[in-house]
Amino acid sequence: MNENRRQILEMLAAGKITTDEAERLLAAIEPGTVTVSELKGSVGGGDAKATTVKTCCKYLRVLVEADESMTGMKGPTTVNVRVPMQLLRAGVRLASLIPQQAHGHLDEALNRHGVPLTLSQIKPENLEELIDHLEDLTVDVNGKEGNAATKVRVFCE
Amino acid sequence: MIPSIAVLRVENTRWRSPQLWIPLFLLWIPVLLISPLIFLVLLGLSLANGISPWRVFRIFWDIVSGLPGTHVHVRADGNTVQVRVL
Numbered sequence: 001m002n003e004n005r006r007q008i009l010e011m012l013a014a015g016k017i018t019t020d021e022a023e024r025l026l027a028a029i030e031p032g033t034v035t036v037s038e039l040k041g042s043v044g045g046g047d048a049k050a051t052t053v054k055t056c057c058k059y060l061r062v063l064v065e066a067d068e069s070m071t072g073m074k075g076p077t078t079v080n081v082r083v084p085m086q087l088l089r090a091g092v093r094l095a096s097l098i099p100q101q102a103h104g105h106l107d108e109a110l111n112r113h114g115v116p117l118t119l120s121q122i123k124p125e126n127l128e129e130l131i132d133h134l135e136d137l138t139v140d141v142n143g144k145e146g147n148a149a150t151k152v153r154v155f156c157e
Numbered sequence: 158m159i160p161s162i163a164v165l166r167v168e169n170t171r172w173r174s175p176q177l178w179i180p181l182f183l184l185w186i187p188v189l190l191i192s193p194l195i196f197l198v199l200l201g202l203s204l205a206n207g208i209s210p211w212r213v214f215r216i217f218w219d220i221v222s223g224l225p226g227t228h229v230h231v232r233a234d235g236n237t238v239q240v241r242v243l
Contacts, residue, residue: 058226059226071233073233073234073235074234074235075232075233075234075235076232077232077233077234078230078231078232078233079230079231079232079233080228080229080230080231081228081229081230081231082226082227082228082229083227084223084224084225084226084227086219086222086223087220087223087224087226087227088223089219089223090216090219090220090223091220093216093219094216094220096216097208097212097213097216099206099207099208
C-alpha cells in the first residue's frame, strides 16, 4: 500500500482527521503531489477544512517539433524551452512597472498587431492568479494526418 | 539563488562549438563596482515615473534570481543553439 495512503488511514483511525478530510486527502494524493507531512498542517483539528492540494510546479516547459514540410526550413525544427515559474512571476510583475502614460501607446500597438489587450485593466493579482493556474495547463497539439511530425506541448513540471 | 554559470553551445552544418561554461558569478564584481551608478539611475527613473524604487529593485532582483534553471534549446534550419543557466 502506498505510504501516503497508509498515513492518511492511520490518522483517520486515530481520530486526528474526519472521514471527509481523509477522503479529500486520498483524492489529493496522486503521483507528484505533496507528501502527507506537508498536508497535515493544512488539515489540523476537527474544524479545519481540507484545502485543495496542488503540486508546486517549478518550471514551464514548451516543446515544439515541426518537420520540414511545416516550416519550409532544412531539417526538422525543435524548440525545447524550460522557464522557471519564479522567473515567469517576476516577469509578469515587470509589466506593472510600465508607467500609466505609456499604457495607451502600448494598447494601441498591441491592438494593431492583433492582440486585443488593455494593459490598464490588468492587475498584478490577476496575473499572479493566472500564473498559479498555469500549473493546471497542459496543451498537447499534434499535427493532422499529413503532418504527424508536428507537435506542440506546453505543460508545467 | 543568483545565476552562477551559463552553458552555451552553438552549432551549424559546418562547425560545432564546444560547450562554453561562462562564469556569470564573475560578472557580479563589475556589477558591484558600478552598483551606485545603477542604483542612482534606477532611483531617478522610478521616482520620475511615480513608482516605488524598492519595488523596482525587488522585481529586478526576482528576475535575476529566477534565471537559474532556465534551459533553451532551439534547432532550426540546421543550426542549433543551446543555453542553460545554472
